[in-house]
Amino acid sequence: MTIKLDLRIVPRTVQQEVVEKLRFAILSGVFQPGSRLVESQLCSSLGVSRPSLREALRSLQAERLIEIVPNRGPQIPVLSWRDAEEIYEVRELLEGEAAARCAATIKAPDLEELSDQLERFRRACRSNDPVERINTATEFYAIILRNCGNKIIEQVEGGLLARVNFLRARSMSLPNRVKDSYEEMNAIYVAIKNHDPEKARKAARRHIANARNSAKLAFEKIDQPPETAKKQAKRR
Amino acid sequence: MTIKLDLRIVPRTVQQEVVEKLRFAILSGVFQPGSRLVESQLCSSLGVSRPSLREALRSLQAERLIEIVPNRGPQIPVLSWRDAEEIYEVRELLEGEAAARCAATIKAPDLEELSDQLERFRRACRSNDPVERINTATEFYAIILRNCGNKIIEQVEGGLLARVNFLRARSMSLPNRVKDSYEEMNAIYVAIKNHDPEKARKAARRHIANARNSAKLAFEKIDQPPETAKKQAKRR
DNA sequence: ATTGACAGATTGTAAGGCAATCTGCTTGAC
DNA sequence: GTCAAGCAGATTGCCTTACAATCTGTCAAT
Numbered sequence A, B: 001m002t003i004k005l006d007l008r009i010v011p012r013t014v015q016q017e018v019v020e021k022l023r024f025a026i027l028s029g030v031f032q033p034g035s036r037l038v039e040s041q042l043c044s045s046l047g048v049s050r051p052s053l054r055e056a057l058r059s060l061q062a063e064r065l066i067e068i069v070p071n072r073g074p075q076i077p078v079l080s081w082r083d084a085e086e087i088y089e090v091r092e093l094l095e096g097e098a099a100a101r102c103a104a105t106i107k108a109p110d111l112e113e114l115s116d117q118l119e120r121f122r123r124a125c126r127s128n129d130p131v132e133r134i135n136t137a138t139e140f141y142a143i144i145l146r147n148c149g150n151k152i153i154e155q156v157e158g159g160l161l162a163r164v165n166f167l168r169a170r171s172m173s174l175p176n177r178v179k180d181s182y183e184e185m186n187a188i189y190v191a192i193k194n195h196d197p198e199k200a201r202k203a204a205r206r207h208i209a210n211a212r213n214s215a216k217l218a219f220e221k222i223d224q225p226p227e228t229a230k231k232q233a234k235r236r
Numbered sequence C: 001a002t003t004g005a006c007a008g009a010t011t012g013t014a015a016g017g018c019a020a021t022c023t024g025c026t027t028g029a030c
Numbered sequence D: 001g002t003c004a005a006g007c008a009g010a011t012t013g014c015c016t017t018a019c020a021a022t023c024t025g026t027c028a029a030t
Helices: A014-027 A039-046 A050-062 A081-105 A108-126 A130-146 A151-172 A177-193 A197-223 A226-235 B014-027 B039-046 B050-062 B081-105 B108-126 B130-146 B151-172 B177-193 B197-223 B226-235
Strands: A067-069 A073-075 B067-069 B073-075
Touching: A014 A039, A014 A050, A014 A151, A039 A050, A050 A067, A050 A073, A050 B050, A081 A130, A081 A151, A081 A177, A081 A197, A081 B081, A081 B151, A108 A130, A108 A177, A130 A151, A130 A177, A151 A177, A151 A197, A151 B081, A151 B151, A177 A197, B014 B039, B014 B050, B014 B151, B039 B050, B050 B067, B050 B073, B081 B130, B081 B151, B081 B177, B081 B197, B108 B130, B108 B177, B130 B151, B130 B177, B151 B177, B151 B197, B177 B197
Parallel strands: none
Antiparallel strands: A067 A073, B067 B073
């Protein structure tokens, strides 16, 4: 079997770099939800012209990472709990399906990669590095999604995950959540290893459902001081 | 109960109009798959400046209605059958879920609207107006999606539907497909009316699965003369 | 306290320009 | 005749400048 390698070189354009930089910044929580992004400021801090920046903003708008109100400009959307909940509901469907397909079709080398990644997550849990926990967990899901045999699921999930990602850091830091999280992910892995699609689907769904519940607790904690939130809302 | 009316006026910007016009044009099949879109031509035919057009193109790119290759510009993506199949697979999941939720929660007035729309579709089937058939069928699904209580499902489905829409006109025109289609949609409606979520889910999934099979036949019919397709591909 | 008007800030859109890249055609060598 | 090299035109990526439309906040007037 020959190695299937994609040699295509995709030139990196300014526009792409801006999209990636801004996406990373948004996901990292650099901008407060509800805050406005001023084009001229972004231009100077990124070192690009306004047209290039505006193209990048349109891309992010279509990804729903920012909202653009005509004549007011781009701003970081304020995610209500209901919004987040709906995303988790769809993720439950899609990740369940992905895990089931994965269990049916995954090959040995990919399975091994999944196992390694789970181990990495376990180690990250023992250490006290929340960023590493998120990264290893994300990569664990990513392997499942890559091997589910359906690129659309992968694409859609990627978009949804981005939008609730900032909740994950908080919910992961809830007491006991890390340990539960590992056990749930291990259950998914075992079901996939045993090529049991329905068990894998259930395990994945349960995992997302639990993550949703943790996220809800975390969300209420964030939203608890309503004074600050209301002032913020009024100011814009 | 007071009437809940959204009085907000959203000013229409040039870039929005361009996005809508181009999206409509793409979905209507004005451009051949694989053909390139030249910015200067689009600018003059739309009567807008290049920056505005390019912003609109970025939006469409993020919707995956066009592809933009650096230094080559935008082009209409060539949908392989596998791509289309994967979209149908995800639609089966999502529309099934939407129908089930709809069955659980839909209220009388919306149910009546659904019934009316089904009747409109039935009439469109009797007439020989393929455009009207597609429109009424699309609106039938849209009502279900609107009432499923999850905006994310609605959004994702909208994006997916757009990308396989051009296949629907062809698969609908296959012999007997119209009649089967009506009966399947009627089954969905009856299950929703009876507030039977699982039956609604199954009916919706069966409907999409059948639509997928018809689309496959239609797709093979399009793709049959490989000479033309290859010449087209070579030319770009 | 509410209204009205004004100034400053910001966005929406256009136009022009130039370097980098791609494409197709021609030329030249074998 | 075939194939590689090179050239010219077309096209895109990106920047700068510009200006009208719109929004926001302030301040005076009622």
